[in-house]
Structures are given as C-alpha cells and as structure tokens.
Amino acid sequence: MEYAAKLETEVDPASRVVSREEWLEARKALLQQEKELTRQRDRVNAARLALPWxxxxxxxxxxxxxxxxxxxxxxxxxxxxxxxxxxxxxxxxxxxxxxxxxxxxxxxxxxxxxxxxxxxxxxxxxxxxxxxxxxxxxxxxxxxxxxxxxxxxxxxxxxxxxxxxxxxxxxxxxxxxxxxxxxxxxxxxxxxxxxxxxxxxxxxxxxxxxxxxALGALMILDHAPLGRNETGTLSFVKRKDEYVAKPAASSGCCH
Incomplete structure (x- = not known):
C-alpha cells in the first residue's frame, strides 16, 4: 500500500468499537501528533518563505x-x-x-x-x-x-x-x-x-x-471514517461529470 496508515477496509468496523473513555484516551494521544504536525507545517512554511529567488x-x-x-x-x-x-x-x-x-x-x-x-x-x-x-x-x-x-x-x-x-x-x-x-x-x-x-x-x-x-476535498476525506479508501494516489478520482450517481440508502421505513 502507498500509505502505511491506510485503513484496511476488510476489517470489521465493529471490531473498532470501544467505550467513550477508551476513545477519548486514543483521541487525545492522536491530538498530540496532530499538534506536532501543525508545528512542523509552520516550520516548513517559514523555510519555504526563506528560500532564495x-x-x-x-x-x-x-x-x-x-x-x-x-x-x-x-x-x-x-x-x-x-x-x-x-x-x-x-x-x-x-x-x-x-x-x-x-x-x-x-x-x-x-x-x-x-x-x-x-x-x-x-x-x-x-x-x-x-x-x-x-x-x-x-x-x-x-x-x-x-x-x-x-x-x-x-x-x-x-x-x-x-x-x-x-x-x-x-x-x-x-x-x-x-x-x-x-x-x-x-x-x-x-x-x-x-x-x-x-x-x-x-x-x-x-x-x-x-x-x-491545496485539495480541500482530500483533506476532508483524511478525516472521514474510511479515509481516502484508495488503492493508489487519487485512484478514486474521476472528472466531476463522470461519477455514476449511487442510489440513496434505504431509511428503513416502509415504502
């Protein structure tokens, strides 16, 4: 896989379900990594602005x-x-x-x-x-x-x-x-x-x-439950008028 952290979609989602307390502990640990990523991005941005022309x-x-x-x-x-x-x-x-x-x-x-x-x-x-x-x-x-x-x-x-x-x-x-x-x-x-x-x-x-x-849609997908769910870089992407509309999921009500 191109991304080491890519979620293996064949795993049963139910196996990932934990208590709110366990989730909160894991989320706080991830927050520390996210904060470091933000600080690293700030350092990279400063170095980019310092490049010669x-x-x-x-x-x-x-x-x-x-x-x-x-x-x-x-x-x-x-x-x-x-x-x-x-x-x-x-x-x-x-x-x-x-x-x-x-x-x-x-x-x-x-x-x-x-x-x-x-x-x-x-x-x-x-x-x-x-x-x-x-x-x-x-x-x-x-x-x-x-x-x-x-x-x-x-x-x-x-x-x-x-x-x-x-x-x-x-x-x-x-x-x-x-x-x-x-x-x-x-x-x-x-x-x-x-x-x-x-x-x-x-x-x-x-x-x-x-x-x-710069790809806002990609950044949103990175925060979605299944991530990018791709087999290679942008493998899921099509031109916007080439996607096949998917039927709406059933609400479970009588039809």
Missing amino acids: VKVEKDYRFETSSGEKTLSDLFDGRSQLMIDHFMFHPDWDAGCEGCSFFADHIDGMLPHLNNHDVTLVAVSRAPIEKIEAYKRRMNWHFPWVSSFGSDFNYDFHVSFTKEELASGSVNYNFRQTPSEQAFDELPGLSAFYKNEKGEIFHTYSQYARGGEE
Whole structure:
C-alpha cells in the first residue's frame, strides 16, 4: 500500500468499537501528533518563505482567449503569481483527472487569493481552443492559458520530450525520475513574484504529492471514517461529470 496508515477496509468496523473513555484516551494521544504536525507545517512554511529567488530572464508567451500574453501579463496587476501546471497534452481531448480534481477547488479560492495580491492561473500545453472547450464542459471560470509552442512547461519540468522519456529518466520533483514512472505531462505548482521594476522572480515549485494540502476535498476525506479508501494516489478520482450517481440508502421505513 502507498500509505502505511491506510485503513484496511476488510476489517470489521465493529471490531473498532470501544467505550467513550477508551476513545477519548486514543483521541487525545492522536491530538498530540496532530499538534506536532501543525508545528512542523509552520516550520516548513517559514523555510519555504526563506528560500532564495531566481530571476526569470526568458520571455515566455502564452495564448489566451483574448490573445497572446506574456508571463508578466499573467500577474493581472498583482505582485504574486501562482501557476497550476495542469496536465493537458495537445493530443488529448480532456484534461487530467487529478488536475481536474484540483481545478474544482480553484473558483472558490480566487476572491480570497486576489484580495491577498495573488493571481492564480492554470497553464497547459493543449491549444487554447481545447482548453476553452474543456473549461466550458467543467463549468470553470478561473484563468487558464496555453503554453503550446513555448518552452515554459519544459523549463519547469512538467512536460517531457520523447527523447527525454527514451533516455530512461526525466528531471521531475528535483531528481531523476525513471521514465516508467513518468508521462509526457506531470503536475506541479509554481510561484512567481514581480517587483515594481517589472522584474519577475521564480520563488518556488512543488511537484507530485507536494500539492495535496491545496485539495480541500482530500483533506476532508483524511478525516472521514474510511479515509481516502484508495488503492493508489487519487485512484478514486474521476472528472466531476463522470461519477455514476449511487442510489440513496434505504431509511428503513416502509415504502
């Protein structure tokens, strides 16, 4: 199993039932671990903010629904830019299921991020026409642009050429990742800052499972009785319009 703490669902739930006093003792012990996790997260966040920055020298261009834009334009008047590296290959007809799961969270975040001087934009290699069509299908409204024909995805190690994949490994998540564990496209999140001179700096990137804390639905599942109940990372996730509706459970009343 990928997660050591994953609940084995074949265990009879009744075997986990204890008295309120026993439960409270176990819950208090877990609370200490949760508090340490919170303190560790604070330390990691402080270290993240202390990272040095790298000036972006390349003139990246993107296709948008309103024409070509530069990386500087994507800031939309704000000083901070977060880019969701959304997996959507030019040959695909739909975006990645896992990236779509994250995208379902974005629209509700935007007013809060924007008020905090942060712009969030999704970037994919698919042509803008495919992006716009999929965006309509999913009923999303956040900014989403195409890096088709640009080096952007390759420079930030979320897209890989056939030659790179054929070499046996690709540079992903700050290490050489075996090609059999990689695809043409992989997910990530990158942060940028623009100063008053208009200079842009790359401040942070995260990949693979690094972005899980941004997935509110996943965090709720981590607190549910059966957890994520998955056989692999996000194995349960589908595009939101592809779930099969389950019949409502019987209330036990006469029908």
